[in-house]
Amino acid sequence: MPMHTRMEGCVHGMEPAWCFLCRIERSGADPRTAWGLNAWDDERDPEDRRGPMSSAQARYLRFLCDEFEEIFDPSLTDGESAMVVASFLGEPMTDSQARTLFFLSQAVGLQADAELTYGQARTKIRSLVAIRGLKSA
Numbered sequence: 001m002p003m004h005t006r007m008e009g010c011v012h013g014m015e016p017a018w019c020f021l022c023r024i025e026r027s028g029a030d031p032r033t034a035w036g037l038n039a040w041d042d043e044r045d046p047e048d049r050r051g052p053m054s055s056a057q058a059r060y061l062r063f064l065c066d067e068f069e070e071i072f073d074p075s076l077t078d079g080e081s082a083m084v085v086a087s088f089l090g091e092p093m094t095d096s097q098a099r100t101l102f103f104l105s106q107a108v109g110l111q112a113d114a115e116l117t118y119g120q121a122r123t124k125i126r127s128l129v130a131i132r133g134l135k136s137a
Contacts, residue, residue, distance in 0.1 A: 013103075020100035020125055027063040030056050034063060035126050036119065053081040064088040067096070067118075089119035097121040104128035 010016040024034045065072040093116045105112035
């Protein structure tokens with residue numbers, strides 16, 4: 001019996017190299033945190049939060065550093081890491097997000113937004129995942 005090789009897509013129907021959903025799943029970050037569902041409720045000024053960042057926050061920050069091709073600094077305090085995370089969320093969406101957003105928007109018959117921040121794109125992708133009924137986000 002001949003072996004057939006074919007390009008496998010991701011389980012979401014996209015290209016695994018750029019699928020934002022796959023990137024989150026492979027990252028090791030807590031999915032609830034990566035999707036913005038586990039917001040840190042610490043309302044103290046970040047400069048007053050001098051303790052170490054939690055392991056969940058460190059994994060999420062490492063994921064964001066990978067997304068933006070920045071170096072992860074494990075020595076950041078809780079407050080410093082919160083400020084870095086917030087700065088990433090305000091950056092323009094990544095290419096991975098833009099491609100995923102375009103794919104999912106087409107699948108549900110909507111026009112993809114082109115000028116979103118990383119945080120806005122993350123939220124929009126999550127809502128499109130819910131519309132499509134995918135098992136992620």
